[in-house]
Amino acid sequence: MAFEGLTEKLAAAFKKLRGKGRLSEADVKEAMREIRLALLEADVSYKVVKQFIAQVTEKAVGADVLEALSPAQMIVKIVNQELTELMGGTSAKLTIAPKPPTVVMMVGLQGAGKTTNGAKLAGMMKKQGKRPLLAACDVYRPAAIKQLEVVGEQLDVPVFQMGQIDPVDIAKAAVAHAEKHGNDMVFLDTAGRLHVDEALMDELKAIKAAVDPTEILLVVDAMIGQDAVNAAKAFDDALDINGVMLTKLDGDARGGAALSIKAVTGKPIKFVGTGEKLDQIEVFHPDRMASRILGMGDMLSLIEKA
Amino acid sequence: MGFFDKLKKINIFSTLAHLGSELNDDFYDELEESLILADTGMDVTLELVAELRRRVRTEGIKTLEEARACMCRVIADAMNVGDGALDLSTTPSVVLFIGVNGVGKTTTIGKIGAQLRHQGKKVLFCAADTFRAAAAEQLTIWAERAGVDIVKQHEGADPAAVVFDATSAARARRSDVVLVDTAGRLHNKQNLMNELNKISRVVDRELPGCARETLLVLDATTGQNGLIQAKQFQQAAGITGIVLTKLDGTAKGGIAIAIAKELGVPVKYAGVGEGIDDLKPFNAADFAQALI
Ligand SMILES: Nc1nc2c(ncn2[C@@H]2O[C@H](COP(=O)(O)OP(=O)(O)OP(=O)(O)O)[C@@H](O)[C@H]2O)c(=O)[nH]1
Ligand SMILES: Nc1nc2c(ncn2[C@@H]2O[C@H](COP(=O)(O)OP(=O)(O)OP(=O)(O)O)[C@@H](O)[C@H]2O)c(=O)[nH]1
Numbered sequence: 001m002a003f004e005g006l007t008e009k010l011a012a013a014f015k016k017l018r019g020k021g022r023l024s025e026a027d028v029k030e031a032m033r034e035i036r037l038a039l040l041e042a043d044v045s046y047k048v049v050k051q052f053i054a055q056v057t058e059k060a061v062g063a064d065v066l067e068a069l070s071p072a073q074m075i076v077k078i079v080n081q082e083l084t085e086l087m088g089g090t091s092a093k094l095t096i097a098p099k100p101p102t103v104v105m106m107v108g109l110q111g112a113g114k115t116t117n118g119a120k121l122a123g124m125m126k127k128q129g130k131r132p133l134l135a136a137c138d139v140y141r142p143a144a145i146k147q148l149e150v151v152g153e154q155l156d157v158p159v160f161q162m163g164q165i166d167p168v169d170i171a172k173a174a175v176a177h178a179e180k181h182g183n184d185m186v187f188l189d190t191a192g193r194l195h196v197d198e199a200l201m202d203e204l205k206a207i208k209a210a211v212d213p214t215e216i217l218l219v220v221d222a223m224i225g226q227d228a229v230n231a232a233k234a235f236d237d238a239l240d241i242n243g244v245m246l247t248k249l250d251g252d253a254r255g256g257a258a259l260s261i262k263a264v265t266g267k268p269i270k271f272v273g274t275g276e277k278l279d280q281i282e283v284f285h286p287d288r289m290a291s292r293i294l295g296m297g298d299m300l301s302l303i304e305k306a
Numbered sequence: 307m308g309f310f311d312k313l314k315k316i317n318i319f320s321t322l323a324h325l326g327s328e329l330n331d332d333f334y335d336e337l338e339e340s341l342i343l344a345d346t347g348m349d350v351t352l353e354l355v356a357e358l359r360r361r362v363r364t365e366g367i368k369t370l371e372e373a374r375a376c377m378c379r380v381i382a383d384a385m386n387v388g389d390g391a392l393d394l395s396t397t398p399s400v401v402l403f404i405g406v407n408g409v410g411k412t413t414t415i416g417k418i419g420a421q422l423r424h425q426g427k428k429v430l431f432c433a434a435d436t437f438r439a440a441a442a443e444q445l446t447i448w449a450e451r452a453g454v455d456i457v458k459q460h461e462g463a464d465p466a467a468v469v470f471d472a473t474s475a476a477r478a479r480r481s482d483v484v485l486v487d488t489a490g491r492l493h494n495k496q497n498l499m500n501e502l503n504k505i506s507r508v509v510d511r512e513l514p515g516c517a518r519e520t521l522l523v524l525d526a527t528t529g530q531n532g533l534i535q536a537k538q539f540q541q542a543a544g545i546t547g548i549v550l551t552k553l554d555g556t557a558k559g560g561i562a563i564a565i566a567k568e569l570g571v572p573v574k575y576a577g578v579g580e581g582i583d584d585l586k587p588f589n590a591a592d593f594a595q596a597l598i
């Protein structure tokens with residue numbers, strides 16, 4: 001469904017709600033049907049939608065409608081605030097290890113954007129005066145090492161590789177190499193894997209045990225659907241991740257996974273990828289994401305002004 | 307053996323046992339939920355369930371087991387919208403692989419290349435992704451694994467120029483099939499979508515009348531955006547089929563039902579792993595079985 005179509009649909013549903021005063025239960029119920037659809041259309045997890053709607057309904061019923069707003073706008077405002085709050089939290093920063101090097105491990109499903117976005121992060125840190133090292137721990141994907149070397153060269157960030165040996169040994173050697181050569185950050189590029197692949201999940205646990213990473217970032221494609229919660233929960237259960245990076249937000253996916261993943265793991269979304277180029281990385285803004293998930297950026301800015 | 311034998315199946319109908327054997331509203335509600343959890347989308351879910359209700363009435367279906375079988379038929383009927391086989395009737399014929407970033411285009415070419423070669427065909431890979439870091443190297447490794455030839459240029463070259471080279475090479479070497487790898491692109495980037503058009507025109511001009519397929523590669527983990535992707539790629543490049551990849555995970559790929567229904571484009575292959583043999587002809591009945 002098109003972005004605009006949904007906004008219109010919401011607006012139409014909200015037109016039915018008139019008058020001022022307090023939001024009645026009936027007002028809220030009516031609006032929540034549309035909000036629920038909007039969230040599902042945005043690929044928010046079915047179960048998370050259920051919880052969210054229940055929670056917001058409770059908050060909204062009886063709320064005073066502000067002078068400048070209609071009940072419909074009021075509900076949208078509450079929903080938006082609640083979404084923003086749920087996706088916010090710990091600030092979007094990489095933790096820096098007290099004793100260098102800071103080790104950042106990029107993990108996730110196949111093709112999510114680990115290699116590209118790990119490189120983007122390294123480039124960003126380099127601009128901030130760090131001396132990052134990229135480490136090639138993907139020994140499975142054809143030409144994975146070469147890919148990392150190419151992006152490393154584009155950023156003028158060194159790449160550590162040992163060919164196709166055990167990734168655990170590569171990770172250890174990369175950290176040792178960084179210590180010796182004054183690299184204060186190491187980004188570990190790991191192979192894509194399914195969360196149900198036990199052997200490969202064990203490999204990540206072994207890497208974690210071997211190098212004790214400062215940050216483990218789960219990289220997630222913004223186009224992902226209902227499976228986001230399964231994958232995120234499995235990666236978090238196995239690795240106790242520190243945060244999430246949401247990629248490919250330059251597309252038109254509404255990115256409901258941002259809400260779902262935060263809801264099931266409690267871990268913050270720290271960064272977003274907004275393009276294939278290596279400088280296309282931004283910190284995560286929960287408020288922008290909330291409007292995007294609702295598919296109603298315009299309406300919200302109207303409400304903000306009100 | 308069906309192609310989903312490899313997959314772990316969670317049959318929601320077994321979890322419905324607590325509802326008793328009655329086909330009541332609870333049953334339909336839970337069915338809806340499971341379809342939405344499979345990324346089928348609200349609209350299509352409601353359509354499918356309405357169709358099931360209709361058939362339950364007209365066919366006099368009474369039990370959960372029968373209802374499940376019927377639901378599978380409803381889904382399979384929605385998906386059987388065209389020929390699952392590739393049209394490779396001319397020598398050479400050309401298959402273009404397109405899709406958003408990271409879905410599995412290059413890997414799928416490796417797998418299909420190997421299958422076609424085993425069928426005795428002379429296959430040529432064309433590395434028309436000149437943008438992504440080490441894309442040509444990746445395809446080269448797949449060409450070695452599949453035992454087929456490859457045409458490539460340097461990184462940053464004009465993709466249409468690589469396709470031109472490949473068409474000439476295909477004529478000179480009497481290749482049976484040319485498989486063209488393209489760079490991942492998001493469907494909302496008009497300039498990149500136009501590039502597909504340019505590639506297509508080169509094929510038409512250099513190999514007039516050749517049999518052509520344009521396969522949209524779709525990641526099974528994709529949510530509702532998948533339908534928008536399919537529509538945009540359809541408009542820009544005219545897709546003839548879908549390859550649904552990464553079905554070896556827990557994602558069900560339900561958005562493919564919406565695509566088949568709305569665009570009338572069949573799923574032709576299913577990707578079920580990263581290995582060279584992990585690609586199967588798509589079977590809608592098996593897909594439906596795994597979905598619910
Ligand atoms: N449009 C867009 N493309 C992206 C973004 N991030 C990554 N990509 C593209 O997504 C594709 C996959 O990226 P990779 O970095 O190779 O993904 P990966 O997770 O390392 O993949 P595997 O190692 O195979 O698991 C490439 O075509 C990237 O250029 C983004 O933010 N926007
Ligand atoms: N589990 C699983 N992984 C797959 C499947 N198909 C491809 N992959 C993996 O997905 C990742 C991306 O595959 P590619 O073939 O590079 O995808 P692409 O569409 O060519 O990517 P870009 O060229 O960057 O747009 C790789 O790690 C592949 O091994 C599949 O069916 N199952």
Ligand SMILES: [Mg+2]
Binds near residue numbers: 115116141189
């Ligand atoms: Mg990678």
Ligand SMILES: [Mg+2]
Binds near residue numbers: 412435488489
């Ligand atoms: Mg590729």
